[in-house]
Amino acid sequence: MGKLTILALRIVLAVVFAGTLFLEAVMVPLLAADLTEAGPGGDAVLVPVIVLVVLGIIAAQVILVCVWRLVTMARRGTVFSTAAFRYVDIVIGAVAAGAVLLFALGAVLAPGEGVAPGIVLLIGGLGVAIAGVALIVLVLRALLVQAVARDAEAAHLRTELDEVI
Secondary structure, three states, rough: OHHHHHHHHHHHHHHHHHHHHHHHHHHHHHHHHHHOOOHHHHHHHHHHHHHHHHHHHHHHHHHHHHHHHHHHHHHOOOOOOOOHHHHHHHHHHHHHHHHHHHHHHHHHOOOOOOOOHHHHHHHHHHHHHHHHHHHHHHHHHHHHHHHHHHHHHHHHHHHHHHHHH
């Protein structure tokens, strides 16, 4: 990757991470206040919704940190190593956790008349889409495994060729 691409990606990651901190510090308390004022239906879902939202934000932050580390590895030319698997595995787990959290949010909001069924359906659809992202990253991990194996094989063949020469 070029230096400009890495710089642009890091700027985007930093801005999104700052946005998640803003969500945790400002928007989650405002959401809690809105749910408290919503009446009896809001009080019933207050704690589960806030917990699910905060856990979702944390999952997003974990993904951002891991992508930052992978970008650093790409800049150094070490992304095609077994050390990258740890970060990719964490990303897969965090994305899958995000999908589960969305399904749980839909389940919390589904009973009663407080939320329209279409909104719950949209949350479920978004959960399916996020689960699809986890599967895509899993496929990309398999490609990384192949690339690491090819890189190791190429290094071994270079060593043998150097010995012959």
